Amino acid sequence: MKRLQVSGVSPAFHRDIELIAGLFYPGVKVTEDREEMDASVHFTVEETEWVNVSVTLAVPSREQAWHGSHRREHVSAVLDERTRRKRVKPVVNHALLQVLEEATGVRQPWGILTGVRPTKLMHNLLLEGKSVLEARNVLERDYRLAPHKLDLLEEIMNRQITVLPDLYQLDREVSLYVGIPFCPTKCAYCTFPAYAIRGRNGSVEEFLEGLHKEIEATGKWLKKRGLPVTTIYFGGGTPTSITAAQLEALFERMKACIPGFDQVRELTVEAGRPDTLEQEKLDLLKRWKVDRISINPQSFKEETLKLIGRHHTVKETVEKFALARKMGLNNINMDLIIGLPGEGLETFRQSLRVMESLHPESLTVHTLSFKRGSHMTRNPEKYPVADGEEIASMVAEAREWTGEQGYVPYYLYRQKNILGNQENVGYALPGEESLYNIIIMEERQTIIGLGCGAVSKIISPGSGRIRRWPNPKEPQAYIDTYREQIGQKLAALDQAYGYPVESKG
Template identity: 55%
Template sequence: MIIKVTGVEENMHQTLQHIANLYYEESTIIIGETDQWDLFIHIIQADKQTAYYTEGQLQDKKDGTKKADFWKETFSGESDKDRKKKAKQAVSHIMVKLLSEYTGTVQPWGTLTGIRPTKLYHKLIREGWTTTQIHSYLKTDYLLSDEKLNLLAEIVERQHSVLPDLYELDRGVSIYIGIPFCPTKCAYCTFPAYAINGRNGSVETFLEGLHYEMEQTGKWLKEHNIPVTTVYFGGGTPTSISAEEMDKLYSHMYKVFSGMEKVREVTVEAGRPDTITPEKIEVLKKWNIDRISINPQSFEDTTLKAIGRHHSVEETVTKYKLARDMGLQNINMDLIIGLPGEGVSEMEYSLQETEKLKPESLTVHTLSFKRASAMTKQKNKYKVAGRKEIGQMMDMTSKWTKENEYVPYYLYRQKNILGNLENVGYSFRGKESLYNIIIMEEVQTIIGLGCGAASKWVEPGTGKITRFANPKDPVSYNNGYEDYTNKKIKQLEELFQINNSAASTK
C-alpha cells in the first residue's frame, strides 16, 4: 500500500509511517508528488496566528472517489515550539481519523506510538496531575480509548500498591543476570540464546566471567552502600546449566551481594520445561528463589514443534506440577497470542489448560515479528491470524483473567506487534513481579551482568536514561568481561556521583 501525503513537511515522514503501519502490514508513505500511490491524503494546514487550523481529505485511486470527509483540528498554542508540536499532533490525529474511517479499523491506543503508556501515566502523576486530568489529556491528545485508559489506571494502581516507594527507588539498583544458553533456539527468539549441547567448555568459562562480574559489582555496591531491590536471572534459560552450576552461582550471589536478606525478590526464569529437574528445583528452594517462570507459550504440540521449542505440552504440565509439589509457591507462565497456525479456539484451549494449573502470574504476549528472528526471516512460512482475530484473542484473555482473579500489573508495547496490541503481565494480587514493574517503568538502575545483559542507568533525581550492553555471544563475553566490568563500574561511579554533587549543592 503506497500512501501519498501532501501538505506536510518532509520531517513528518516517520510519524506518518508509524501511523500507516498501524493499519497496514506493508505500507510506504511518500510525501509530495508521485504517480505511484494507492491512497492519497491531502492535509491542509493554516496558521491563523492565534489558532492553528488543520484538515485532511482522503482519496482512493481505484475508483477515484473521496473515501473520507474532512476532519478538522483547531487549537491554539502559546509559543512557536508549542504550536509546532500541536500542528504535528493535529496531522497525526487527522491521519488516524481518516484511515480509521477508511479501513473501519479502530485504534484503541490512538496516536500513542513510541511512548510507554504507563510510564507517561506515572510521569503525569509525578507532575501532580489528577486522574481526571490525565484521562482527559490522553483521550484528547492521543485519542486513547476508555478501555485502554481503564487498563492503565488499574495497572498503575497495582504498581503503587506493591511498590509504595516506586518513585523513590532511584537510590538503589536491581540486578539482571543473563545466562545465554538454551536447549535449542526457538524460531521467534532474538534473545542471546545459544544451544547448550556440546558447549560445556564455554559454559564453564562463561560462568567464571560471570562470577567475576558479580563479585566486582557486589564489592562496589557494598562500598557505596547502595541497596539491591531485586535480582532477576534471565537469558537464555538460566536453568539450562547444571544443578551444580546453579548451586555455585546462587551461593556466589549470597556471598558477593551484601544484604541479600533485604532483597525483595529473586526470580529465576526456568522458561523451557525441558531444562527442569528435581535436582534443580532443590537448588532453587535451597537458595530461597522467590519466583520462577515455566513457559508453555502454547498448549498445542504442533505449535511448539513449528516454533522450535522441542518440548511437549505434557512436559510443561509435568514439570509445573513437579515444581509445585516440591514447594515452589510463585510460578509465572507465559502465553503468546498469535503463534503460527493458532486462532481463537487454540487460545481458548490454552486458557482452559492454564486454568487447571493456576500459576500465580500469567504474562500474555502478542506475537511480534522482531527483525532478527528466524520467523521474520521466513515470514511466508508462518501463517498467523489476522488483526481481527488477534483482537478477539486479546479480549478473550482479558475476560478470562478477570474471571480467574488475575489483575494486570504491567504492560508494554513493541514495534511490529500483531494487531498493534500489547503485552500484559497479570498476577494474583500480591504475586506481582517487582522486577518487571521496575524495568518497565524505568524507575531504577538495572545493572546487567553476564551475556547479552543490558544495563539501564537511571540517573537519580532526573530519571535520565543511558544504557550499556554486554556482548551477546559467549566468546566475545569471555574475552572481554574484565573490561566490561570496569567500564560499568566507572559509569556507575559517574551516575551516583552526579547525584552526590547535586545533593551537596542543595
C-alpha cells in the first residue's frame, strides 16, 4: 500500500495516522484524494463524556473492509481545542491500530507508542505516584504495549534504579558529552556527524582548537556554579580517529579545567571502529583510567561489513578486542545490529557465537533503522533486509541469549523507521552498565555537549524542563562559530539554573 485516503478527522491527525499506518506499510502516505488511493480509512468521532472512535478500513484490491472502534473517558466541556485534540488523538490512533492489526494479522509489540523513550514514560508514571503494576496497566490500556515489552521495560527500570539509586535526584550535577566528528570512512547506515578524516588534517587541528576553548569555558562555568560532573562521554564520530597525541591533549585539558575530573563516576571513550585502534591509543586510554570503551563489530559477517562500508574485517575486530584486553581495559562494550542487509536469524546466531567467545562486559543490540539522509535509505534497492517476523525472531533471540550469558537489559530506546517496529537495547553484566547511557535516555540531568554535533540537553532543576542546544554538525561551521556559541550556551545554562545571565555573545 502506498496511498491511504483518510476522511472523518482533522488534518492535524494525519501525521500520526501516517506513522501508525507506516508500521504496517512502510513509506505509506496519507492523502485526501480518492482518485490516487490504494486503501481508505474513514473515522467517525463522537464526543460526549466519552470519546468514541469508529473506523472502517477498505482495501479495494482485496474487496474487503475491516471495522474497529475504541473509546476513552472524556471531559470535552472544559477543554480548549488543543487539549481536546490531545485527548482525541490517541483514541483515533488506537482504533486505527486495531483495524490494521486485524487486516494484516501483524501485532505491533509497541502498540501506538511511536516515541523514543518508553522507559522514561514508565519512570514518569512512578514519579506520579503509581505502582509498577498501575504503570504497566496504563501502558497496556493507553498504548497497547505487548506483555513481553512491558516485562522488558520493568526489568530495565528496576535495573536503572539499582545502578543509579539517585537517578531522580541527579539534576544538581551535570554530565559532559564530547563530540569528535571524524571516522576513517562513512558507514552506509550512518547519519551521525562523522566525516572521513583522511586529508582533513587542517580542519581537525582547527576543530580541536575550538574544542579546547569550549572545555576551558565550560570548566570555568562549572567551577563558578559549583556543579559536580557525574559522567564524561567521548563520542562522535569515532573519537579514536584522531591521533594519540591529540587525544592526550584533550584529556590533559579536561584534567586542568573540569573540576573533579579524576573523581567522575564514569569516563567512556567510544573506540567504535576497530581500524582506529592501536597499542599506543589503548595504552593512553588505560593510563588515563578510561572506565569503558566500545569496540563495535556490528556484524561478524565479512560480506556485510564490506556492504555497509565499515572498511574493517572481522579478524581486525577480534584482534583489537584481544589487544584491548591485553592492555588491561576491562569494561568493553560491543554493538551488534539486527537486520543488516542480507542477514537473517542464522547470520545473527553466528555473530552471537563469536560474541560468546569474546564475552565483552556489555553488548548493545540495535535494530537497523533506515534513517533519513543515510546512503542506505537513499539506495534501498542495494540493501535488501529481512521481514518483520524474522527481525522479531532475532530480537527475541538476543533477549534469550543475553539472559543465558548473564547479561541484563539496562537501557532502551527506539527510533523512527526501525525495522519490525522493534527497539535498541543495552545489555550488561551486572555492575558493568554505562551510567551515561541511562542518564541520556531517561533525561534526568543536564548533559553539556562540547564539540561537533554535540547536542546539549539543558534540564532545569526542579521543573525538569528541557532545552536542546545543538552545536553545529559540520566541522567548518563549528570552527566558524564556536567563539559566539560558547558564550550563548553558557548563558542558556545560567538561565535554566536560575543564575543571573552574565555571558554574552
